[in-house]
Amino acid sequence: MVSALVSDPTLTSLARRGPASVAGHGHSHSSHHSRTASSTLSSSRSRRYNRSHAGGVSFQPQNEFPTFSQSGDVEIVIKVASGHENRYLLHRHILTRCSGFFEASTSDQWSRAQPLSDNAPPPPTAGVIEAAPGNYGDGGPKGGGINRGELTKIPEGRGRISSDGGDAPSQLSAAGTPKKRWRYELDPGTGEEDIPMLVQKAESSSVAGEPPSHSIFGGSGRHKPSPSTTHSSHSFFRSVANLALSSASPYGTPALPPPTQAEQDLLRDYDNLFRIMYNYPPILDGIHIADAYVQCKSLLTLADQYDALAVVGPRVDHHLLQFQSKLWKQIAKYPISYLRLGYLARSKVIFQEALVHVVGQWPAGERSLRAILPDSVLDLIEDKVDELEETVSRVEAQLFRLNLTNRSGERVAPHTNYLDWLAVSLFRQWLADNTTPPPAPPIPERTSHTRRDSNAVANSRRAMSNSSTTSASNPTQLGIISHGRAMVSVPPLASLGRTYRTLGSPASSNYLSQEECKGFLKLTPELYSRDNLRRFVKRIDEIKMVAREVVRPLMGSGLELDRRDKAEGIGYLTCVEVRDRDLPWIGYG
Numbered sequence: 001m002v003s004a005l006v007s008d009p010t011l012t013s014l015a016r017r018g019p020a021s022v023a024g025h026g027h028s029h030s031s032h033h034s035r036t037a038s039s040t041l042s043s044s045r046s047r048r049y050n051r052s053h054a055g056g057v058s059f060q061p062q063n064e065f066p067t068f069s070q071s072g073d074v075e076i077v078i079k080v081a082s083g084h085e086n087r088y089l090l091h092r093h094i095l096t097r098c099s100g101f102f103e104a105s106t107s108d109q110w111s112r113a114q115p116l117s118d119n120a121p122p123p124p125t126a127g128v129i130e131a132a133p134g135n136y137g138d139g140g141p142k143g144g145g146i147n148r149g150e151l152t153k154i155p156e157g158r159g160r161i162s163s164d165g166g167d168a169p170s171q172l173s174a175a176g177t178p179k180k181r182w183r184y185e186l187d188p189g190t191g192e193e194d195i196p197m198l199v200q201k202a203e204s205s206s207v208a209g210e211p212p213s214h215s216i217f218g219g220s221g222r223h224k225p226s227p228s229t230t231h232s233s234h235s236f237f238r239s240v241a242n243l244a245l246s247s248a249s250p251y252g253t254p255a256l257p258p259p260t261q262a263e264q265d266l267l268r269d270y271d272n273l274f275r276i277m278y279n280y281p282p283i284l285d286g287i288h289i290a291d292a293y294v295q296c297k298s299l300l301t302l303a304d305q306y307d308a309l310a311v312v313g314p315r316v317d318h319h320l321l322q323f324q325s326k327l328w329k330q331i332a333k334y335p336i337s338y339l340r341l342g343y344l345a346r347s348k349v350i351f352q353e354a355l356v357h358v359v360g361q362w363p364a365g366e367r368s369l370r371a372i373l374p375d376s377v378l379d380l381i382e383d384k385v386d387e388l389e390e391t392v393s394r395v396e397a398q399l400f401r402l403n404l405t406n407r408s409g410e411r412v413a414p415h416t417n418y419l420d421w422l423a424v425s426l427f428r429q430w431l432a433d434n435t436t437p438p439p440a441p442p443i444p445e446r447t448s449h450t451r452r453d454s455n456a457v458a459n460s461r462r463a464m465s466n467s468s469t470t471s472a473s474n475p476t477q478l479g480i481i482s483h484g485r486a487m488v489s490v491p492p493l494a495s496l497g498r499t500y501r502t503l504g505s506p507a508s509s510n511y512l513s514q515e516e517c518k519g520f521l522k523l524t525p526e527l528y529s530r531d532n533l534r535r536f537v538k539r540i541d542e543i544k545m546v547a548r549e550v551v552r553p554l555m556g557s558g559l560e561l562d563r564r565d566k567a568e569g570i571g572y573l574t575c576v577e578v579r580d581r582d583l584p585w586i587g588y589g
Helices: 002-007 009-016 027-048 092-098 100-105 168-176 227-239 261-277 289-305 309-321 325-333 335-344 348-360 366-372 375-400 418-435 450-465 493-504 514-521 530-550 560-564
Strands: 074-079 085-090 180-187 197-200 479-483 486-490
Touching: 074 261, 085 092, 085 261, 092 100, 092 261, 261 289, 261 309, 289 309, 289 325, 289 335, 309 335, 309 348, 325 335, 325 348, 325 560, 335 348, 335 366, 348 375, 348 493, 348 560, 366 375, 375 418, 375 493, 375 530, 418 493, 418 514, 418 530, 493 530, 514 530
Parallel strands: 074 180
Antiparallel strands: 074 085, 180 197, 479 486
């Protein structure tokens, strides 16, 4: 298009002249030249309409994420072993505000920035017609084609028109090109356990035996580029205009092998990291909660590696909370995993939901928690466990002091009302059986063989399984701590939680049912009768009603799962309260 305009002598003469009012021509003469210019422009458009622009005549460098060709000063190359790579040209001031890693590495102490010399090649802008805003073709507000007053000069040998007659490329270079630039490449490390990390490298550096890597900056800036170098730079700009590079080159180079799943995940994580820094939504699974968890966990791990959790965490929190009920059910299944994720994402809702499950099932998963969580989170868990145990002890003491009274208001005793006293004794015995761990198994002899030791362990497990006679407690959850050769049993909170949930249930037939009461009275045949059984069951129900009020403080819940869905299958206590001051990233009040 530009070459057509240059080759037309009529349009050139018009461009060199001023408007009709300035040149002093009459109205008819101005109209004649306007018609001539319009017809000439239309004919040149019709002749050039189907001509290819593959040579880059109309190409303008990209200046948006992920390649800010005109204003970017930090080049980042993420290349995996299969040869696939993602290239970014970003801004130092954005990266340093979002990441402590970039803030430290680009500081004066650690920076390896390359200064730009005056001979550095400018960003390729060939083929761009520069004019005042609103005067491009037929789309301007005046609607009359190209304004002749704006086309004042067409420099020969260039494909660009400048309104002031100056060298527009050099002006743009001076105004938009940064004075320093940084280059980072992904270093995969030398060992199998090494974590890939971005390292700062000089632009001319390359791996031994390989040619120097091309830079988005378009040259090293240490010498004046030759015409061939400038053309190569322009071609490279065209090849990286799109982030998703094709695996097969159109110039006949062999196609790259498909990336592995690990390489795809790595490229995705880095792309999401930089997308979030530039306020773009990350590309994460929005349908399957399990896949979304894996992707968010990987992204948070990468953000933690580059000290960018403060920026990435809220995005991950926002994405996961969209799953709502699916998220609460997944947290109930995997509380330890989501507790760490909530901590990294600084998510109060996810962290609190997982913490309630962890404290209620303590000490289940204690070893895993100590391996993956910092001391601040472990201290919070232990504090909440102590608070819950204190509340449980206070409620338990009140339950064991429950009693019945006779008509005169006196507490029942064996010598005042033997049948009512038996009802109180049966309730206390049930409570003791379901809140006390089974006795420790006998200590095996020192001379016992390995087979005997294994049999002793099996017998101890069998004894634990047979210790509880009701469905209220879960004997498989009872913990055993080994101290040398001795085995000391400890009642976990999960087992106690099932007992107190049974006591607080509105269904009174969950424990000490009428059949159990009938069997108990038959142990003393002289007491068993229909009237005594009816009275005995009634007194048991009175005790159950009082016990239900006593355990009410333990029946509360801090779970979103209880508020919006039926928390079926949860037997442990969920009355833990997590306040803002308890959050480990805020500190204790």
